[in-house]
Amino acid sequence: MFSGSAVIDYDNTAGFNTDGVPAMIAAYTADSPEKQVQCIAYSLDNGRTFIKYKGNPVIDSKHSWNSKDTRDPKVFWYKPGNHWVMVLNERDGHSIYTSANLKDWKYESHVTGFWECPELFELPIDGNPGSEVMYGASGTYMLGSFDGKVFTPEAGKYPYTAGSIYAAQTFTNMLDGRRVQIGWGRISHAGMPFNGMMLLPTELTLRTTKEGPRLFNVPVKETEQLFSSVRQWENLTSDQANELLDEFDRADGLRIKTTFKLSHATSAGFNLFGQRIIDYDLNFNTVNGTFYSPADRTSMEISADIYIDRTSIEVFIDGGAFSYSMERKPHADNQEGFHFWGNNIEVKNLEVFSAQSIWK
Amino acid sequence: MFSGSAVIDYDNTAGFNTDGVPAMIAAYTADSPEKQVQCIAYSLDNGRTFIKYKGNPVIDSKHSWNSKDTRDPKVFWYKPGNHWVMVLNERDGHSIYTSANLKDWKYESHVTGFWECPELFELPIDGNPGSEVMYGASGTYMLGSFDGKVFTPEAGKYPYTAGSIYAAQTFTNMLDGRRVQIGWGRISHAGMPFNGMMLLPTELTLRTTKEGPRLFNVPVKETEQLFSSVRQWENLTSDQANELLDEFDRADGLRIKTTFKLSHATSAGFNLFGQRIIDYDLNFNTVNGTFYSPADRTSMEISADIYIDRTSIEVFIDGGAFSYSMERKPHADNQEGFHFWGNNIEVKNLEVFSAQSIWK
Known part of the structure; x- marks a missing residue:
């Protein structure tokens, strides 16, 4: 099982909600020697236990991409279009899929040049209406626009972070509107039963610089x-x-x-x-x-x-x-x-x- | 003796011309354990032999900079002001000096953030009126404006070249207006009586890119x-x-x-x-x-x-x-x-x- 993301299905679009409890739905990659497919599972106890969806996989795209590299689904609710969006790393970049129910996904578009652990989110620039940010696992990002189905790169790539950090992912829907990221630190701990570590959570912002808008990050105020x-x-x-x-x-x-x-x-x-x-x-x-x-x-x-x-x-x-x-x-x-x-x-x-x- | 540059004194501003032969005047750094001072020497036989100016050094600036690092004079004729310009690396950046005769130099200004082997020249952008380029030995440059006395940085720094190359210098006054650079290759040759090598001469141009004007270089057409x-x-x-x-x-x-x-x-x-x-x-x-x-x-x-x-x-x-x-x-x-x-x-x-x- 490889990494992905989780959302809360407040509107019961997937039909997993029970007794008024909105399901937490995880999208993840099931890896096998032959291929990587995307699956979902839901939790009604705040993520303590998960039940796999019987209709898995929800995306099996090896054939489309002639590649085993299809993984790391990042899912979020796209309010203007009233639908779910999945950004999925496929072969040589990030694909966009859309869905009404988290189970049936439609391929929409693809941006080449990224590898693993997709991210896509909007950020204000200096607090004003801003830009979409797309990144992969490496700490290099593009700025562009997004209409719910297609991300159009307009600037970049640029680096904003380097070193041990890899595969950072952000929280969506934070109550105060912040975009907070946690990165994986590729730092070994001899004799420990885990691989690497989580780095400090950081808040991401776009700020105007002498070169145009750029992504900044600092540890969260907490x-x-x-x-x-x-x-x-x-x-x-x-x-x-x-x-x-x-x-x-x-x-x-x-x-x-x-x-x-x-x-x-x-x-x-x-x-x-x-x-x-x-x-x-x-x-x-x-x-x-x-x-x-x-x-x-x-x-x-x-x-x-x-x-x-x-x-x-x-x-x-x-x-x-x-x-x-x-x-x-x-x-x-x-x-x-x-x-x-x-x-x-x-x-x-x-x-x-x-x-x-x-x-x- | 450290590196510098040479000019042809067509107008006999220094008074070294003889029998209608315009002097080739070299500006160079004389290094001693105590300090580095700037000197000139002239040649009337196309650079085969040089005669040191008796009034050397022409600049002794150790005291001003509280530093031994004052070297690598780059001299050129600044036509709009009808005077010579020397860009000199001093301590933590590049200083501008001006002179009417290559012997008496006046300190004008300083730009921090460069190290060794200054360059400063104007380049068109995509063939249109352009920008001034300042660089040091490392292959990173700033774009800006120059009024004959002060270089005002406006963009950069940016890298345009990397690796073995160091201390590249350009030819001024090429008949066809090209800006051609030769870099020093920090490449060792075991047993040879020289240090490093000269790399391919390259033509420098400013071209508009998605990020604004940037310096390009390719080997000269020759x-x-x-x-x-x-x-x-x-x-x-x-x-x-x-x-x-x-x-x-x-x-x-x-x-x-x-x-x-x-x-x-x-x-x-x-x-x-x-x-x-x-x-x-x-x-x-x-x-x-x-x-x-x-x-x-x-x-x-x-x-x-x-x-x-x-x-x-x-x-x-x-x-x-x-x-x-x-x-x-x-x-x-x-x-x-x-x-x-x-x-x-x-x-x-x-x-x-x-x-x-x-x-x-």
Whole structure:
């Protein structure tokens, strides 16, 4: 069984609702050596148990695509058309299917160039009427328009996140209208009975940049309650900052916000026991290996909001303009702890937060 | 002595011309353990011998910048202002100096965010009045305006080339108005008495893309005379293409043009004895590790013009929208020769050219 998505069928379109309880309906991929088909199952107990639909599969499209790669159904209600939409990764891109009842699906269209775990949702731009966002598993997205049956790409692709993150999916229908994503962190945990981990939930927004609208993401505001500011400094040299951070080198969990400014060279960064949390190169314009050109292209500054957990590090650059994640992997022979590097850099801001466990 | 540039002083502004022979004047950096200063020297025999100016250095700016990094003067004549311009890398960016005589220089302005080997030139956009291009050594550039004293960044930075290439410089004043660049290839040659190599001269142009004006580069048209088309095929499977290329696997020099189309996956490529000449990933949208989103974002196609020399490989993607270079480095244990890889790809075009030596 491969990944998919779940919806609440408030209007009983599928007929699974019982005693006024709206069914939670999961769309998922059943994988076999021969093919991948799409199935549904429903739950009347808030997702604790699921009953598979007897008419499964609801889509068997191997023949149409001459490919085994048909998977990861993302289903949502398309209000303007009063129907369900499924975005399905098929062979070389994302297909759109529509349905009135979640059981009978009609193929509508296809966009090439994506792979696995489709997403499609509308986002305002700076709070105004916005654009549709389509992405796949990799963290690259297109902007475009959607009429309920066809997604028409208009801009992109662009990257918004990189590193360990893969196959992020969003929640639909959040009461406050936010678009919140959780990504899978491809981070290994030796001896653990699970594969990877879920990364921090982040809120997605479209904001106008010097290059046009771009997708930003930052941790959801609910994460704030886990962190307490314990130290804050301004205008430090890297040597001062490195010394002040000594006491936090071995913390289990931590959040660090910092802005630093380059002046005597075009590269600088921030390490933890030799691991490059930030590796900023203003000559080649890369952050940790991915091309990045800041909004103010001559600022020489970079800011980062860094979440360090026992096995993971997540970094949000310049207010979420770019983000990336990595396994926490101190170099065994390194004794530096936290360490700003770079010729004559100024650490303009540095703030350390303690972290509470979410399990408390 | 570090790199710089040379101009012809047709109007004898520096007073070095003799017997009607206009001096070729080189601006260069003299490096010492303490500082880097800018000097000039002139030649009256077409650059065969140079005489250093007695008033050197013409710029000694270590004190202004509190940095030893002041180097690589790029000098050109700014016709609208009737004066010389020097773009000089100083500490954390490119400074503009002006002069009437190449000896006395006035500091005018500075743009941060560049490193080494400045360039600044005007280019038309699609043949129409255009934009100023500023770049450093790395292959990332800004577009902007220039009034003879101040460069004002308006867009960028963007990458246009990557890989072994570094410190490319252009020729000014070409009779036909072209902007031609030669880059330094950071490619080692064991046992040779030189460091790296010069890459192919390329013509730079600004062209409108889906994202706005972008810098393209392709080998200058004069290189065409070195290559003769010897084989051409269309609509091959990768297996067919691989077999047809067998006879060329061990060629000393070669040019290959190809376009291939993906359909059953989002990654594919083209190897030579295991070395990835093209590694195209449409899920993460990278070509050989650098982010690249094609003009037609759903085409699933990529085209490449590939120049293979004894020690180097240069690749021009999609008509020069992106280019990169690498050392030719066959994997010792690989027997594949030329090898297209990728699930069900179609090799739409494949053309092989023999290469003549430029020394014949």
